[in-house]
Amino acid sequence: MAPVANGRYPVPGETIVYDASETIDVENVSLNGGFLLKTLELSIDPYQRGRMRAPGTKGTYTGGYALGKPLPNYGVGVVVRSEHLDVKAGDHLYGIYEFKSYAIRHDLASMQLIKINNKYNLPWSAFVGVLGMAGKTAYMGWKKFASPKKGETLFVTTGAGPVGSLVIQLAKRDGLRVIGSAGSDEKVQFMKEVGADVAFNYKTSNTAEVLAKEGPIDIYWDSVGGEMLEAAIDAANTNARFVECGMISVYNNGYSTPIKNFFQIIAKSLSFFGFVITRIEGEYNEEFYRVVTPLVGTGEFKFKEERWDGLESVGEAFLAVQKGTNKGKVVIHVADD
Amino acid sequence: MAPVANGRYPVPGETIVYDASETIDVENVSLNGGFLLKTLELSIDPYQRGRMRAPGTKGTYTGGYALGKPLPNYGVGVVVRSEHLDVKAGDHLYGIYEFKSYAIRHDLASMQLIKINNKYNLPWSAFVGVLGMAGKTAYMGWKKFASPKKGETLFVTTGAGPVGSLVIQLAKRDGLRVIGSAGSDEKVQFMKEVGADVAFNYKTSNTAEVLAKEGPIDIYWDSVGGEMLEAAIDAANTNARFVECGMISVYNNGYSTPIKNFFQIIAKSLSFFGFVITRIEGEYNEEFYRVVTPLVGTGEFKFKEERWDGLESVGEAFLAVQKGTNKGKVVIHVADD
Numbered sequence: 117m118a119p120v121a122n123g124r125y126p127v128p129g130e131t132i133v134y135d136a137s138e139t140i141d142v143e144n145v146s147l148n149g150g151f152l153l154k155t156l157e158l159s160i161d162p163y164q165r166g167r168m169r170a171p172g173t174k175g176t177y178t179g180g181y182a183l184g185k186p187l188p189n190y191g192v193g194v195v196v197r198s199e200h201l202d203v204k205a206g207d208h209l210y211g212i213y214e215f216k217s218y219a220i221r222h223d224l225a226s227m228q229l230i231k232i233n234n235k236y237n238l239p240w241s242a243f244v245g246v247l248g249m250a251g252k253t254a255y256m257g258w259k260k261f262a263s264p265k266k267g268e269t270l271f272v273t274t275g276a277g278p279v280g281s282l283v284i285q286l287a288k289r290d291g292l293r294v295i296g297s298a299g300s301d302e303k304v305q306f307m308k309e310v311g312a313d314v315a316f317n318y319k320t321s322n323t324a325e326v327l328a329k330e331g332p333i334d335i336y337w338d339s340v341g342g343e344m345l346e347a348a349i350d351a352a353n354t355n356a357r358f359v360e361c362g363m364i365s366v367y368n369n370g371y372s373t374p375i376k377n378f379f380q381i382i383a384k385s386l387s388f389f390g391f392v393i394t395r396i397e398g399e400y401n402e403e404f405y406r407v408v409t410p411l412v413g414t415g416e417f418k419f420k421e422e423r424w425d426g427l428e429s430v431g432e433a434f435l436a437v438q439k440g441t442n443k444g445k446v447v448i449h450v451a452d453d
Numbered sequence: 454m455a456p457v458a459n460g461r462y463p464v465p466g467e468t469i470v471y472d473a474s475e476t477i478d479v480e481n482v483s484l485n486g487g488f489l490l491k492t493l494e495l496s497i498d499p500y501q502r503g504r505m506r507a508p509g510t511k512g513t514y515t516g517g518y519a520l521g522k523p524l525p526n527y528g529v530g531v532v533v534r535s536e537h538l539d540v541k542a543g544d545h546l547y548g549i550y551e552f553k554s555y556a557i558r559h560d561l562a563s564m565q566l567i568k569i570n571n572k573y574n575l576p577w578s579a580f581v582g583v584l585g586m587a588g589k590t591a592y593m594g595w596k597k598f599a600s601p602k603k604g605e606t607l608f609v610t611t612g613a614g615p616v617g618s619l620v621i622q623l624a625k626r627d628g629l630r631v632i633g634s635a636g637s638d639e640k641v642q643f644m645k646e647v648g649a650d651v652a653f654n655y656k657t658s659n660t661a662e663v664l665a666k667e668g669p670i671d672i673y674w675d676s677v678g679g680e681m682l683e684a685a686i687d688a689a690n691t692n693a694r695f696v697e698c699g700m701i702s703v704y705n706n707g708y709s710t711p712i713k714n715f716f717q718i719i720a721k722s723l724s725f726f727g728f729v730i731t732r733i734e735g736e737y738n739e740e741f742y743r744v745v746t747p748l749v750g751t752g753e754f755k756f757k758e759e760r761w762d763g764l765e766s767v768g769e770a771f772l773a774v775q776k777g778t779n780k781g782k783v784v785i786h787v788a789d790d
Contacts, residue, residue: 362719373713376711378682380727381725382729386725386727387727388723390718391719
């Protein structure tokens with residue numbers, strides 16, 4: 117597989133451009149049997165960096181973004197008008213949205229659109245975060261790969277993010293001791309609020325030292341890769357499980373940070389599970405919504421969002437997610453309901 | 454974990470010394486309720502390099518060898534005299550032997566000694582190879598981690614060795630297509646004899662090119678690590694399993710060859726399973742002897758040994774295994790039965 121990205125951070129206004137030239141007549145545009153969707157909330161996620169690459173280059177697991185076209189990613193919208201039997205005006209749909217204010221669609225399947233049952237009256241943004249792809253990543257990765265046992269120790273990176281913070285809460289429900297790392301004191305505070313037993317700022321504390329003191333670890337939830345992964349390998353207990361969810365540290369340097377202590381996978385009988393949520397969600401979708409929706413709806417599971425207003429903010433929001441300067445799940449608020 | 458080895462090949466006569474100074478009076482030595490074992494065959498295995506390290510340094514998964522003491526490893530011997538109820542003269546025992554001609558033992562458990570039932574009249578050396586630790590490593594690693602599916606493709610390294618050649622035969626029985634690599638044309642020939650569909654000499658063929666042509670691979674059996682592992686990652690299919698059995702390429706360079714393309718574990722949803730046979734053999738020992746003994750005994754499973762004569766050959770034999778210049782499972786023939 118060729119390197120997928122050019123090894124630099126994206127540049128707002130250059131690599132992502134806001135274009136207001138296209139217009140739509142919402143009330144009169146012809147639907148041709150389809151339905152008109154108004155975009156409400158859009159998700160910005162770390163994995164998207166891998167889709168930002170030169171046309172024609174082989175990718176990670178996702179399609180490359182097409183030059184000059186709107187970005188696609190998860191979002192929530194509302195049906196404004198419909199000529200389609202499966203949806204009616206007022207329905208809220210979760211799925212893949214182009215980053216535009218409006219779109220006409222002719223079916224649900226091609227953009228993986230599903231109707232949202234918002235019986236707990238959550239903000240629509242929750243459905244692209246804790247109840248969207250991020251929440252599914254945490255829940256399904258935990259269920260499928262972590263094999264948690266009560267009393268074990270978990271180390272989770274980006275523990276204040278939408279995936280990491282849910283992993284902390286899932287692990288605490290399963291009776292584990294949790295060590296969480298993040299990149300600011302505010303994030304450390306949030307990890308404590310959601311239950312982390314040990315929470316530290318990896319920019320001001322030495323990860324290897326923290327793990328030497330608080331480990332060994334039985335489960336490592338990796339969203340970082342690189343040196344953090346090496347530190348986790350060094351601190352791993354025999355038979356530890358590594359859930360390889362993401363590697364933000366490599367996304368802007370050509371995807372090639374070397375791992376130097378990998379022999380320990382044998383010495384310590386470690387297991388590593390790489391996964392991509394879209395490949396396993398079919399197996400767990402029903403369970404996810406059934407189990408997690410009430411936990412979020414009743415407030416038992418906490419989540420934190422950082423709202424950015426308008427499509428014009430996408431470039432900066434995208435960069436913030438790559439650099440980790442955001443303070444919660446980044447959501448682009450495109451329009452009110 | 455600190456580096457375990459000094460990053461050089463062992464030096465026969467310096468790092469392993471033959472010492473003929475100790476003597477024993479076989480017929481009259483006092484047993485004190487124990488039994489006198491005569492060593493017949495001793496195993497030399499790649500993993501032993503990790504035990505050869507400075508006293509007091511933290512190790513891989515095995516105890517460090519003590520300076521000035523006989524090496525311990527798997528062997529087969531015969532009971533010469535016994536005062537112990539559990540064994541009698543003429544019994545053959547498999548387990549841990551000190552590299553000496555004779556030893557007095559007082560129990561079976563402390564050296565993991567078990568009695569051999571040699572109903573197929575195999576050479577005793579088979580019980581330290583295809584029916585010993587090497588065979589168990591192949592069989593149990595395959596059963597526990599490979600999840601083979603008929604029609605899938607396996608890539609196995611050191612495919613002419615005692616572990617790799619058995620993995621090839623297990624995979625063929627399970628209906629897989631097998632690509633094997635080894636370091637000489639003679640070894641390539643042996644891989645073909647035991648069923649490999651594609652067999653190549655990694656010293657004269659480019660591994661990445663072979664895998665690009667013959668892959669993608671669904672299972673990688675790793676006994677090499679380093680660049681070979683990177684090539685396997687590059688050639689892996691989605692959902693491929695990596696059975697991490699050994700990493701001979703790192704044993705003599707400080708255990709630290711970097712892996713640069715590890716992000717693909719996520720992109721391709723790969724699973725990696727590191728293991729150490731002593732941690733899982735309890736689970737599979739009964740099945741192993743029941744299933745594999747007749748396959749070896751009837752000649753259906755082939756194996757190849759390289760016999761070295763006498764304890765004085767241990768230093769050179771040890772180095773041969775580290776360098777891969779051996780042509781089959783290295784066995785030290787200490788004495789005739």
